[in-house]
Amino acid sequence: MKKSKFDYDVIVIGSGAAGITSAEIIAKSGKSVAIIEQNRLGGSAPYISDIPTQALTTAAHSLDSARQAAEFGLRTQTVGYSYPLIEKWKNLATRRSGAKFTSDYFNKNGVAVFRGRAHFISKNEISIGRRHLTAEKFVIATGAKPLIPNIAGLNEVDYLTMETAMNLLKPPKSLFVIGAGETGCQLAEMFAIFGTKVYLADAKSRILPREDEQVSELFEEVFLKARGMEVFSSSRVIGIRKHGAMSIVTYLQNGVERFIGVDKVLLATGYAPNTDLGLGNAGVEFDGNGIKVNEFLQTSVKNIWAAGDVLGRFGNVQGAVYEGEIVVANIFGRNKIVPDYRAMSHVIWLSPEVASVGASEIELTRANIKFKTSVVQNSAIERAKTSNFAVGFTKIMTDKDGRILGAIVVAPHAAEIIGELALAIQYGMTAQQIASTIMPFGSWSEVVRLACAQV
Amino acid sequence: MAYVVGSDKDFDKTRLAKAVHRSAVANSMPTGQAENFARYVVERVEKWIQDKAEITASELRLQTVATMAEYDSDVAYLYENENKIF
Numbered sequence: 001m002k003k004s005k006f007d008y009d010v011i012v013i014g015s016g017a018a019g020i021t022s023a024e025i026i027a028k029s030g031k032s033v034a035i036i037e038q039n040r041l042g043g044s045a046p047y048i049s050d051i052p053t054q055a056l057t058t059a060a061h062s063l064d065s066a067r068q069a070a071e072f073g074l075r076t077q078t079v080g081y082s083y084p085l086i087e088k089w090k091n092l093a094t095r096r097s098g099a100k101f102t103s104d105y106f107n108k109n110g111v112a113v114f115r116g117r118a119h120f121i122s123k124n125e126i127s128i129g130r131r132h133l134t135a136e137k138f139v140i141a142t143g144a145k146p147l148i149p150n151i152a153g154l155n156e157v158d159y160l161t162m163e164t165a166m167n168l169l170k171p172p173k174s175l176f177v178i179g180a181g182e183t184g185c186q187l188a189e190m191f192a193i194f195g196t197k198v199y200l201a202d203a204k205s206r207i208l209p210r211e212d213e214q215v216s217e218l219f220e221e222v223f224l225k226a227r228g229m230e231v232f233s234s235s236r237v238i239g240i241r242k243h244g245a246m247s248i249v250t251y252l253q254n255g256v257e258r259f260i261g262v263d264k265v266l267l268a269t270g271y272a273p274n275t276d277l278g279l280g281n282a283g284v285e286f287d288g289n290g291i292k293v294n295e296f297l298q299t300s301v302k303n304i305w306a307a308g309d310v311l312g313r314f315g316n317v318q319g320a321v322y323e324g325e326i327v328v329a330n331i332f333g334r335n336k337i338v339p340d341y342r343a344m345s346h347v348i349w350l351s352p353e354v355a356s357v358g359a360s361e362i363e364l365t366r367a368n369i370k371f372k373t374s375v376v377q378n379s380a381i382e383r384a385k386t387s388n389f390a391v392g393f394t395k396i397m398t399d400k401d402g403r404i405l406g407a408i409v410v411a412p413h414a415a416e417i418i419g420e421l422a423l424a425i426q427y428g429m430t431a432q433q434i435a436s437t438i439m440p441f442g443s444w445s446e447v448v449r450l451a452c453a454q455v
Numbered sequence: 456m457a458y459v460v461g462s463d464k465d466f467d468k469t470r471l472a473k474a475v476h477r478s479a480v481a482n483s484m485p486t487g488q489a490e491n492f493a494r495y496v497v498e499r500v501e502k503w504i505q506d507k508a509e510i511t512a513s514e515l516r517l518q519t520v521a522t523m524a525e526y527d528s529d530v531a532y533l534y535e536n537e538n539k540i541f
Contacts, residue, residue: 117506117507117508119507119508119509119510121460121511127460128508129508129509130458130508130509276503278510278511278514280513280514280517281511281513281514
């Protein structure tokens with residue numbers, strides 16, 4: 001047999017959701033594959049983002065529910081918490097999730113592991129430290145890192161990022177959150193439940209600017225009234241300075257300069273793709289938003305592919321896993337597949353949860369697609385009455401034939417409910433088909449059925 | 456210190472500083488300003504290099520030009536094209 005001139009058939013750079021998915025599938029197909037990881041095996045989801053955030057928000061929401069349980073006749077008015085024990089719980093959840101990602105695990109599954117920072121020397125060669133490896137093909141799945149904004153005085157204060165906020169020994173007395181997107185709102189709400197006075201600011205005209213407008217309006221009201229937070233939209237932070245143990249944050253709101261003194265500042269200003277790996281040496285095109293790929297996730301260099309957060313598209317695990325699968329299919333398959341993201345749902349772990357799938361109203365309007373909308377408030381269903389929780393709504397968008405184009409569910413367990421709407425979009429089902437499906441009486445799903453019936 | 460692939464030596468900040476200074480002076484930048492400019496560029500490039508074991512000469516050049524262009528695009532152009540101009 002002719003010996004390959006390359007060390008490996010494929011080298012995968014990054015062991016996050018996209019990287020692991022690609023590497024495992026490639027190994028199962030019998031090809032030689034190596035995975036390169038600079039930090040912890042498993043990427044950011046088990047250790048920094050999804051898992052620890054969800055573990056902490058679960059604790060926060062449980063505390064919140066317990067406090068409100070007095071309505072049900074329970075004596076929970078004085079329920080409290082121990083933050084060190086909450087941290088312990090978070091660490092346990094993290095270990096459970098990331099524990100399997102060891103070098104042994106990969107080796108047993110036919111994936112060689114190299115620890116270090118990969119750097120392209122040419123389109124078929126990378127260096128890791130001073131060691132060089134060659135491969136016929138590459139998959140770049142290096143993910144993204146928190147974007148640190150250029151704010152005067154930021155380096156003088158001990159600011160928090162998503163990672164460091166997960167590892168505090170106690171919640172701060174007051175917190176200024178810069179950035180009211182998904183991450184900022186999740187962390188802001190969590191700390192507010194734990195008793196922190198939270199100030200949430202965003203330069204955009206509303207919080208959760210990427211979500212539907214109704215979602216932004218709802219949560220601005222919830223944060224103000226139920227969480228005691230202060231929300232500053234259209235507010236740009238222009239400076240931070242240290243003042244004793246506190247940080248003074250100066251922000252510009254409607255042309256007026258204001259300042260607030262807080263214990264801690266949390267940066268939630270988005271993510272920057274990890275593209276500093278000598279891409280120029282390989283000829284791979286990229287910009288500040290991420291690596292440029294064609295519709296098949298192939299970069300400007302034919303033997304190099306990319307998947308996951310490094311593309312700067314979605315920033316979620318399900319998208320990264322999906323792209324990891326597509327990349328492998330396209331590397332080895334004759335018929336290339338174009339990823340179809342229509343039925344990929346997106347969840348924000350707030351209380352109530354926000355889950356969306358398909359196209360948004362803005363996207364449909366921009367694409368000049370005629371659509372019909374139906375909105376039903378959660379208060380219309382019995383479950384809201386029996387659980388004493390009526391905040392939220394479901395919005396369904398359909399085309400003229402009733403086919404579901406997009407949906408938003410804001411309700412407890414929205415992440416579980418959205419699955420049926422994702423299925424509907426995936427298989428081109430109509431709102432009428434959902435409406436005629438029998439849902440359990442007293443379930444949150446009834447709001448979906450009602451919304452579909454009213455389109 | 457990062458090793459420059461193909462050049463058999465590590466990154467040399469003094470050499471880079473001299474090259475940047477030369478371009479700045481060629482663009483009629485006052486000497487003192489050119490020295491500060493070179494120091495600023497080299498610091499930024501060193502920061503970029505610090506977590507890399509190996510780099511190539513071409514990407515070092517690209518990074519230097521990009522850093523220079525943030526401060527003075529004319530000097531960056533001279534540095535990038537000095538072989539053609541001088």
